[in-house]
Amino acid sequence: MQNFFQKIVQSIKKTKWIPIVISGFVLGIFLLFITLNNVYTKTYDIKRFNTAKETIRSPITIENEQETERKTREAVQSVKDRxxxxxxxxxxxxxxxxxxxxxxxxxxxxxxxxxxxxxxxxxxxxxxxxxxxxxxxxxxxxxxxxxxxxxxxxxxxxxxxxxxxxxxxxxxxxxxxxxxxxxxxxxxxxxxxxxxxxxxxxxxxxxxxxxxxxxxxxxxDYDKTMEAQKSAASNVDPVVIRAGEIIVREGQTITNEIYEELKLVGLLNKERNFYPVISLLIFIAMILSIITYELFVLDKKQGIDRGIILSVLFISILVISLMKVISLYTTTTNQLFYTVPVATGVLLVKLLINERLAIVLASLYAILGTIIFNGEIPGSLNMEAGIYFFFSQMAAIIFLVNVKDRLTIMKSGIGMSIVNIVTVLLFLFLSFEKYSIKDLFLQSGFGVLSAFLSAVLAIGLLPFFETSLGILSDIKLLQLSSPNHPLLKKLLTEAPGTYHHSVMVANLSETACEAIGVNGLLARVGAYYHDIGKTVRPHYFIENQLAIRNPHDFIEPRQSAQIIMAHPYDGVEMLKKHKMPKEIIAIAQQHHGTTLLKYFYYKEKETDEHVTESEFRYPGPKPQTKETAIVSICDSVEAATRSLKEPTKEKIEEVVSSIIKDRLTDGQFDECALTFMELKIAQQTICDTLKGIFHSRIQYPEKEEV
Known part of the structure; x- marks a missing residue:
């Protein structure tokens, strides 16, 4: 029974839809709480000829048909007979x-x-x-x-x-x-x-x-009289109560006319408020459906974990909260929505996850902005705010390229500032209202402030998501790839042969991963650290044995196998001690999978016919991601081609092909999503890269002299 429940718990942990649905539910509740007062109309218990206790504005734009009819009747009656x-x-x-x-x-x-x-x-x-x-x-x-x-x-x-x-x-x-x-x-x-x-x-x-x-x-003249009356009636403008228009001021007496207007706009009808809430729930459901769909697409493409799901949740809450807070101070006389650092969210999403999700969320945040900044007038949308938010966020996504460090975010802020200023000027020039030079500079300054705050907040919040939620960004990977990192320094000084091997594996892995459309930078950095465990006993690995006898010549094959098979797990301990990202740790732990140490296995078999393969196989686990699988192939390929005396084109292709076939038949790729087509592309890419590396070393046969 206990094993049964353990299996259920493990299956729940592996199921991605449960945390996605829970996070979506939390985000939906938050959105409902934030936007409810933007669509929900407050109702009043008011009687005729009482004094208004507060100023009441119309929540909607509606025609007062009764008043329009009265004015039309008066206009017709005022027409003299023709x-x-x-x-x-x-x-x-x-x-x-x-x-x-x-x-x-x-x-x-x-x-x-x-x-x-x-x-x-x-x-x-x-x-x-x-x-x-x-x-x-x-x-x-x-x-x-x-x-x-x-x-x-x-x-x-x-x-x-x-x-x-x-x-x-x-x-x-x-x-x-x-x-x-x-x-x-x-x-x-x-x-x-x-x-x-x-x-x-x-x-x-x-x-x-x-x-x-x-x-x-x-x-x-009956005909002329009727024509004049019709003309007078058609010239009567409909009496419209505008959204936001004051119906009654505080201390004013509720006349019969005012009471009818309050009744007309629904401020006395509690049942009417139920419908906007339904529409808001439908709107939120549509927003969450799009986000959920994108998360499942992302999971199918590259896999997601709890950290990514929580990142989307927290970033969405952050951006929406910023918009809501500033909306509380925005009025018809100021345009403070220009100052909202709305691009913070998409900058973080692009850095932490990917660009597609950033574009989708940028569109959704812009749509939400039209509701949040509607002046709490149900049924109205602030399209100006929505357009501004959309262009601001798209500028952030477009200008954030070639990420090398956190300063790149600040550089993208310059592009955002330009787009924000252009958008602000667009609205000013389209407006029929007069504007002054002061307005141009003030509102353009708001746009620059928004871009600056977005960049600063993104830089400040990035470490939180990287450490607290375990999200591995490109910036973090670039920092880890620095040769000045303590572990890489240790590898270089204590195991220089392994260091050179790791650099070669990194080059091969990055090229192959980019060819099949996965994270090449992650593969490169993972390859740098995949053999860090060899620094525990560096001289037991052939690439570090310079001018010394091989220590394995003096110990039993079983003991040699134990030493060799320990290096991935020694590396895991070292990486955990330095609080390295779990993706890097996984590459170090899984890059040998459950492969067989054939050399020592067959050497032991010469003396012990009853030896089992399990004693000479790595404990695993097998590669769980495409990046790890590519690193494992490149690790073996680099070692094998380095041992070739004459690395010709045919020999390189033969070695790469045999290693990949061996891993396939051994089931080493059973637990990752690599397809045969991707393996074929990776094989070709690795071969092309190796040919370039060994080009100067290839010895072509000399033509015999006649």
Whole structure:
């Protein structure tokens, strides 16, 4: 039963999805806690006509349809009825006036042309003649006394009156006369004549003609009125309550209008807040799904451990926390999000893990920034912050190349600063608001500060992740590759032959690993330290035996095997003592796997036929990673080719091929992910490298002289 539970525990430890899921759950809870107030609307228990205890802003942008409808109704009602003025009626009434005066002038001219023997018409006869030639509509509505008076007037005086009457009537009728204001129009015409310089009796008769001339000539136009009302309604702008707009201030009375606005934006509806939380949970789930997928891809490609998973968790928490803290001090009047050292996270991810994951996380952090910096206005996104964060992080990833030391991070900060400044200027120039030189320098300074802080934080936090979480970065590997490291100094002084061997193995391993797409730098550094255990008994290894007898000639094969097989584990103890990374320790421990010491095994078999292979096999374990497997091949290949007297091209290829086949048939690669295609590529790469190394030493056969 105890063994059963031990197997379960071991299988759980080997299962990567459990720590990934747990870390994802922790990150999800943290994201929910950080972003909840950015989507969750606070509700209030408020009654009409009470006093507001605090200033309340709208959490959303929404149209107040009821208020828009009221304004539209008012606009339509304010449209006056449209009337169509009849030009025919206006012209007709003017023509009537002209007809009267022309008819009188005609009669008078006719009388003037008569000869002395012809009898003149009496006044009454003239009146009868005038009535006969005038239109019936005129004679029926105008009293004869008006005609009689006009006939007695002097032509010049009559024409003057005609002009005054015509102008007055024409002006009034041109403005339009409706039925309801016909009396006012008539009075206006009478008043106009009253204040002329004509004789009083003439004015009275002209006023009667004005009363006759002023009639209704303006009629209601339904089509024009409806068109005007529609135009007025379409010109009414919707009444919109903007997100962030103050609905009621502290101490202000909650009027019925304010209460309806609070109700409209959902500040009185507790049930409405449930939906944004659901959307936030979906959003967080999508974020975590992408991160989880990328971790599984990373595990499949190069393998991950607890340290990498925790690094992603802690880096994400760090970046999101920095954004949240600065968002608390960001308002509409300042743009403090420019100062967020958001690139810290992707710098650490690229240094500690890889570039692909850094790019993915950069995109996710930028998206989260649009929510965190939305001013706690649910439903809104700060796209400006998101774009800035994206470009800033991408600049950090792009400019962080050829990492040799921690100063490289500071150099990438210069590139980040330039991109940050360009992005800030982009937003300023796109803005419709006026900006000053002070704004340019201030906000550009924020961008430079963000880049500087990102670089400084990355440099400061890198040792924490390297030591506390056991993450091996390229910078750490480069430091370990320095010849000034105490262990490498020890190897050089106490076992110079082994040191030279390790350098050669490192060159071969790095080239082969890079050819198959794995960490060549790790293989190089691991190769430097893989035989560090030989410094315990350096003279028992042939590469260090200069001008001395081989000590193995004086001891038993079993004893020799024990000494030789101890060096990987002696090295492990030394590496652990110096707190070396576990990846380097693993290469030192596994580079011989469980291979057989054939020389001493067969030597012992000459005297003891019952000897077993297990006594002359390394305890293992077998190589667990591709890098370790490549180092193990290169270790054997380098030793074998160095022993060749005439290392020709064919001999090198034969040695490399035989060593790889031997390891394959012996099952030494069963526990690592090396494929046959990768082995073939590595074999070719190793052969090409060795040919270059031994080129000057290859002796070609001389041509015989004839």
């Amino acid at each position: 009337f169509d003025i009849s030009k025919e009626i206006t012209n007709q009434r003017i023509q009537f006036i002209e007809e009267i005066f022309e008819a009188i002038n005609t009669i008078e001219k006719t009388e003037a042309k008569k000869k002395n023997d012809e009898a003149s018409l009496t006044h009454q006869e003239k009146l009868q003649q005038l009535k006969q030639i005038l239109s019936p509509e005129i004679t029926e509505q105008i009293n004869d006394s008006v005609f009689a008076y006009l006939l007695e007037l002097d032509e010049k005086e009559r024409n003057k009156g005609k002009k005054e009457l015509t102008e007055s009537v024409k002006q009034i009728l041109s403005n339009g006369v409706r039925m309801e204001n016909i009396e006012r129009a008539t009075s206006e015409a009478i008043s106009s004549i009253k204040y002329t310089d004509l004789e009083e009796d003439f004015k009275k008769h002209l006023q009667k003609l004005a009363e006759f001339s002023i009639v209704e000539n303006s009629f209601f």
